[in-house]
Amino acid sequence: MRIYVPATLRMLRRLVADDVLNPLGGTAFALTPALREAYAAGDTDELEYVAMREAARASLRLLAIELVGDQPAWPRRVVVAVDTDAAVPRPDLDDAAVRVTGSIPATAVAAVHIDDPEAEYAVRQAAAVVDAADLGDPDAEFVLGEAEDFELAWYDPSELPFLLELLDL
Structure with a gap:
């Protein structure tokens, strides 16, 4: 099964360092x-x-936490595509939600999707209002839509060390 794991650039750095x-x-x-x-x-x-x-x-939602922290964070959405059989549906959370137990080995990563630099402003704004949008605020949903208008770029997993180096992460 192909699953999509929400992440941040900081999480990608740990993936490259730890292979999980x-x-x-x-x-x-x-x-x-x-x-x-x-x-x-x-x-x-x-x-x-x-x-x-x-x-x-x-x-x-993950970025919203990182962006208020004391360490610098890059305002870019990250999604890691993984092939695994260790995912169980969680319809109590969302129609598409699944639970994965344990760590995912780097060898299971099929692709990584990351926002381009042009999306950073919209992503930073969206991260600030994502909770309000989840609660039905139409203005926040509009701001979220601005970020979601940007398509995520596709990267092969072998490109991650070089990409992170280019980003100085």
Whole structure:
């Protein structure tokens, strides 16, 4: 099963250093039976894209925590695509939510998706209001939409050390 793990650039640095990814709270997103049922139409690729976008939104929640910390944080959404059979659907959380137990080995990482620099302002703004958007605030949802208008760039896992070095992380 392909799952999408919300992350941050700081988490990617730990992935490269430790060769494992530890999803916060074991939460990830995937094309689950509940997600498939929630959509009247859509092929596998389209529904996996929905799951990836849910992970990107969850990445904003992680960024919201990092951006108020005392260490500098890069305001970019990160989603790590992983192939694993160790994911269990969590429809109590969201149609696309899954729980992953334990660490994910770097060898299971299929791809990494990261915002380009042009998205940083919108992502920083969205991270500040993501909780309000979750609670139904239409103004916050508009700000979130501005960030979600940016597509995430695709990277092969072998590119991560070089990418992080270029970003000076």
